[in-house]
Amino acid sequence: xxxxxxxxACPIMPYLEEELDRRFKLFRFWNFPHKKEFLKExxxxxxxxxxxxxxxxxxxxxxxxxxxxIVASFSVGLDKVDLVKCKEKGIRVTNTPDxxxxxxxxxxxxxxxxxxxxxxxxxxxxxxxxxxxxxxxxTTKFSGKxxxxxxxGRIGLAIAKRAEAFGCPISYYSRTKKTDSTYKYFxxxxxxxxxxxxxxxxxxxxxxTRHIINQQVIDAVGPKGILINIGRGPHxxxxxxxxxxxxxxxxxxxxxxFEHEPEVPEQLFGLDNVVLTPHIGSGTVExxxxxxxxxxxxxxxxxxxxxxxxxxx
Amino acid sequence: MxxxxxxxTVIPKVLVLRPPPxxxxxxxxxxxxxxxxxxxxxxIPTEEFLETHAASVAALLTxxxxxxxxxxxxxxxxLRLIVTTSAGLDHIDLPECRRRGIAVADAGSVFSxxxxxxxxxxxxxxxxxxxxxxxxxxxxxxxxxxxxPLGTKLGGKxxxxxxxGNIGLEVxxxxxxxxxxxxxxxxxxxxxxxxxxYQSAIELAAYCDILVxxxxxxxxTRHMVNKEVLKALGxxxxxxxxxxxxxxxxxxLVRCLxxxxxxxxxxxxFEREPEVPKELFTLDNVVLSPHCAVLTEEAVGDLCExxxxxxxxxxxxxxxxxxxxT
Numbered sequence: 001x002x003x004x005x006x007x008x009a010c011p012i013m014p015y016l017e018e019e020l021d022r023r024f025k026l027f028r029f030w031n032f033p034h035k036k037e038f039l040k041e042x043x044x045x046x047x048x049x050x051x052x053x054x055x056x057x058x059x060x061x062x063x064x065x066x067x068x069x070i071v072a073s074f075s076v077g078l079d080k081v082d083l084v085k086c087k088e089k090g091i092r093v094t095n096t097p098d099x100x101x102x103x104x105x106x107x108x109x110x111x112x113x114x115x116x117x118x119x120x121x122x123x124x125x126x127x128x129x130x131x132x133x134x135x136x137x138x139t140t141k142f143s144g145k146x147x148x149x150x151x152x153g154r155i156g157l158a159i160a161k162r163a164e165a166f167g168c169p170i171s172y173y174s175r176t177k178k179t180d181s182t183y184k185y186f187x188x189x190x191x192x193x194x195x196x197x198x199x200x201x202x203x204x205x206x207x208x209t210r211h212i213i214n215q216q217v218i219d220a221v222g223p224k225g226i227l228i229n230i231g232r233g234p235h236x237x238x239x240x241x242x243x244x245x246x247x248x249x250x251x252x253x254x255x256x257x258f259e260h261e262p263e264v265p266e267q268l269f270g271l272d273n274v275v276l277t278p279h280i281g282s283g284t285v286e287x288x289x290x291x292x293x294x295x296x297x298x299x300x301x302x303x304x305x306x307x308x309x310x311x312x313x
Numbered sequence: 314m315x316x317x318x319x320x321x322t323v324i325p326k327v328l329v330l331r332p333p334p335x336x337x338x339x340x341x342x343x344x345x346x347x348x349x350x351x352x353x354x355x356x357i358p359t360e361e362f363l364e365t366h367a368a369s370v371a372a373l374l375t376x377x378x379x380x381x382x383x384x385x386x387x388x389x390x391x392l393r394l395i396v397t398t399s400a401g402l403d404h405i406d407l408p409e410c411r412r413r414g415i416a417v418a419d420a421g422s423v424f425s426x427x428x429x430x431x432x433x434x435x436x437x438x439x440x441x442x443x444x445x446x447x448x449x450x451x452x453x454x455x456x457x458x459x460x461x462p463l464g465t466k467l468g469g470k471x472x473x474x475x476x477x478g479n480i481g482l483e484v485x486x487x488x489x490x491x492x493x494x495x496x497x498x499x500x501x502x503x504x505x506x507x508x509x510x511y512q513s514a515i516e517l518a519a520y521c522d523i524l525v526x527x528x529x530x531x532x533x534t535r536h537m538v539n540k541e542v543l544k545a546l547g548x549x550x551x552x553x554x555x556x557x558x559x560x561x562x563x564x565x566l567v568r569c570l571x572x573x574x575x576x577x578x579x580x581x582x583f584e585r586e587p588e589v590p591k592e593l594f595t596l597d598n599v600v601l602s603p604h605c606a607v608l609t610e611e612a613v614g615d616l617c618e619x620x621x622x623x624x625x626x627x628x629x630x631x632x633x634x635x636x637x638x639t
Contacts, residue, residue, distance in 0.1 A: 011459070102468040103441075106491055110443050113434030117609070119602065120444040126601040127594045131587040135334055136603045141611035142434075143426040165490030166430065262455035269451045276450040277443060277461075284441070284466040 001303055005045035007065070009055040012074050016292035020050065023296070029055075039064045048072060048299055053232070053279065054261065056080030062089065070302045072295045075282075076100060076155075078312060079205035079232055086313050093313035094298040097154060099290040100282035105158035107281050108230050111254030112147075112163075112198055114275040115226050116140040121272045143167050148196030150189060150212065151203025151231070152178055159200060171196055174203075189213075193220035198228060205232035213237060218244045226252040226273075230281050233259040242267050245274060256281050324348045325628045328367050328389070330359065333376030333398040334608070339617045347624060349374075363388035372396065372627060374620065381405045386413060394418070394627045396620055400425070400480070401557060402637060403530045411639040418623040421635035422479040424612035429483030431606035432525055432555045435579025436488075438600045439551055440465045445597035465549075465576070468492035473521035475514055475537070476528025476556065477503055484525050496520060499528070514538060518545040523553065530557035540565045543575055550575045555606045558583040567592050570599060581606045 006024040008017065020026045027046065032038035046065050049057045052074040059082045062068060070092040071081050078095055086093050114120055117139045125136055147163045149156045149172045160170045160183060171184035173192040178185070186192040189212055193199050199221050203209055213227065213236040221227055227250060229236055238259040244250040245268065252273035258264050261279055268274050282288060297309045328350045329336065340349060350370060355362045369391050375381060377399040386392065386409055395405060396418045410417055438444050441464040449461050472488050474481045474497040485495045485508065496509040498517045503510075511517040514537050518524055524546060528534050538552065538561040546552070552575065554561055563584045569575045570593065577598035583589050586604055593599050607616075622634045 102492060103466055106437060106467050107441055107443075109491075110434070110437030110441050113430060114438060114443050114447075117431060117434050119431075119434050119438055119600065120447045122602040122605055123438075123444045123600050126589055126603050131589070131603040136605045136608060138608050138610045138613055139605070141427055141609040142430045162487075162490045165487045167426070262459075264450055264455065266453075275443065275447060277446045278450050278455045280441065280446055280461055280464065283461065283463050285463045286466040288463055 001300075004047050004303055005042065005067075006048045006050060006299070007046045009049060009051035009057070009061075012050070012052050013288055013292055015289060016050070016074065016295060019292065019296055020299075024048070024299070043067070048302070050074060050295055050299075051080055053077055053080065057086070058082050059085050062086065062091065070094070070299065072298045074291055074295050077204055077232060079234075083313055091313070092302060092308060092311060094295070094308055094310050095312050096291040096294045097310055099294060100287050101154045101158050103284050103287045104155050104230055104281040105162055107256060107277070107283075108155075108159045108200060108202070108228060109162050109166075111228050111230070111256065111275055111277065112200075112226070113142055115228070115252045115254040115273065116142050116145075116198075118272060120275055145197040146171060146195065147198045147200060148172065148186070148192045149183075149200045149202055150174075150192065151201070152181065152183070153202070153204075155230070156200075156202040159202060168198075189217050190220050193217045193225075196221075197225050199225065200228045201231040201235045203231060203235070205234055210234050211237045213241070215240045215244075218250050221250055223248055223251050225250070226254065228254045230256045233257045233261060238265065245271055325372065325624070326350055326370050327624060328352065328363075328370045328373045330373070330375060330379045330385075333374065335376075335398050335613055335616055335620075336374075338613050339620060342617055343621050346621065360384075360388060372624060374398070374624075375404070377401055377404050379404060383409045386410070386415070394624075394633075396623050396627075398616060398620060400428075401529045403557070407639045415639075416627070416633060417637050417639055418633045418635050419637050420616055421619060423615045423619050423635075424607040424609075425479040425483050427609045427612040428480045428527075428555050428606040429487055431581060431602070432480075432484050432527070432553050432579075433487050435555070435581065435600050435602065436523065436525070436551065436553050437467065439553070439577040439579045439598065440467050442597065444600050448597075470494070470523055471496065471521040472523045472525060473497065473511070473517040474508075475499075475517065475524060475526045475560070476534075477506065477508075478527065478529075480555070481525075481527035482506075484527060488525075493523075500533075514542045515545050518542045518547075518550070521546070522549060523551045526552070526554045526556045526560050528556055528560060530559045535559050536562045538562065538566070543569045546575055548574060548576060551577045551579070553579040555581045558586065563590065570596060 004024045007027045047069045049071045057071045062085050072094045076095050076097045143166045147168045152172045152174045173186050173189050242265045254275040256277045327347045330352045352362050372394040375397050394416050400420045446461045472493045477497045477499045498511045567590045579600045581602045
């Protein structure tokens with residue numbers, strides 16, 4: 001398969017890159033400063049694109065690759081892939097579901113605990129020598145608090161299962177009510193936000209869910225509640241969120257994703273009720289390796305005319 | 314018409330040697346119910362203070378860092394009750410209390426959930442580098458240096474709990490939901506629990522990837538997590554301590570962390586608080602917290618209510634709420 005051209009949209013992971021290099025003719029998009037020239041010369045030989053949450057295959061790239069057969073995304077979210085266009089053109093699309101579910105759910109609980117219990121700040125307190133001056137302040141208990149989840153898919157359910165072990169009542173909002181769920185359903189996000197202590201964004205990013213966390217939802221969570229975002233940055237009206245945190249209208253936030261990664265609003269850096277992580281939801285050696293194997297497995301299957309492992313389109 | 318003055322109610326006295334961490338919250342809420350004899354506020358030495366002012370005192374409110382020795386107890390001839398704000402009892406001479414007929418009440422399980430939450434929070438932070446990655450973001454390094462290095466998955470890990478009391482059980486319950494496999498060591502095997510039991514910390518460490526210390530500090534458990542246990546835990550091992558600093562040989566732990574003999578640690582307690590070994594400050598695989606696993610608004614509120622309820626029960630000759638066996 002060494003002659004098959006594969007375009008990697010951005011740097012992802014050394015293991016994946018090495019394997020793609022070994023098995024295919026790999027083009028590293030980021031190494032070509034003049035994209036137009038590159039595409040002119042090599043587009044015809046590119047039959048696959050490998051992308052992730054940061055860069056995928058939008059309409060213009062798809063149009064520029066006449067031989068494109070498959071987009072294999074190193075992510076479960078496909079907001080960076082023009083799915084409609086792929087479907088139109090018969091281009092297959094795969095993602096990496098299930099293998100990252102546990103790690104993302106684990107990080108979600110980690111963010112909740114870090115935010116409510118001020119773990120990062122208390123670590124800073126010790127390292128800076130402040131403990132010698134006096135005890136740390138009182139923080140907020142997690143166990144027993146109501147967790148409201150937006151999106152009850154694989155990740156949402158995994159978050160719920162973990163939160164239940166802390167005695168947390170679970171409620172959710174979803175496009176449709178889940179008939180087999182015992183969790184409390186709310187028909188809209190504002191009602192969910194008004195009735196929980198911890199609001200978690202765990203749904204896919206689509207046209208409908210862009211800025212699903214807007215000013216009204218933030219106000220509904222309120223100064224005693226916290227927001228956790230492990231979805232996508234554009235789920236949240238980021239400037240609105242920043243204002244609300246600076247003004248004390250929102251109790252706190254744990255954020256793994258941002259509207260313009262890797263840029264993070266600097267006004268958040270000084271807030272002790274905000275926990276910031278650089279999109280590490282699936283960031284463990286075990287999971288990223290499993291994700292890479294899924295990408296490779298899907299490509300191998302496609303080019304061997306076998307059934308795809310995790311097709312979306 | 315003659316006004317009858319109401320008979321003044323005697324507000325019972327409660328001796329406090331040095332203020333427990335919760336005292337600034339407790340005193341204002343209950344100063345109308347109890348008269349606090351504050352030994353630390355007196356300029357005279359404690360022994361003299363006790364002899365002069367505490368001869369008739371029946372109740373003592375204490376905490377983990379006041380050692381209640383036979384010497385102190387001798388100076389309190391009327392003492393019938395010790396209420397400690399801690400769940401641990403290593404600071405109280407229990408045999409002497411039994412001999413004197415002094416009842417002891419502790420914090421029961423009032424903050425077990427909060428402590429278990431803190432243990433899980435520390436573990437997730439160590440494995441997934443939440444604090445270290447947060448520092449990376451706040452230093453502006455994400456746009457400069459790219460993605461943060463990968464952490465370690467929690468799911469599927471073997472967690473060994475040292476001490477399966479209230480707190481240990483709460484930790485076990487939580488970590489099972491993350492797909493961890495729980496085993497434990499304890500003074501005695503718990504018949505009601507199905508987790509695999511190991512006779513010693515070293516056997517537990519050999520089998521597990523993660524140790525969570527949830528036991529009391531006693532003569533038997535002092536420095537129980539020592540060089541051999543850490544070696545058995547191995548290079549991928551993680552230690553979480555929300556119990557007492559003295560359970561770990563701290564010097565050895567620091568050496569192992571600095572030299573990469575174990576993979577990481579989450580520590581809420583230390584041998585000589587608030588002193589913390591400076592070698593730990595430059596490590597990203599270590600998360601440190603200032604003995605605050607119990608310090609939530611909710612736990613403090615619940616603890617204050619429990620302390621008051623025990624004292625009120627005692628002074629009304631009713632059964633204590635959270636009496637411990639001496």
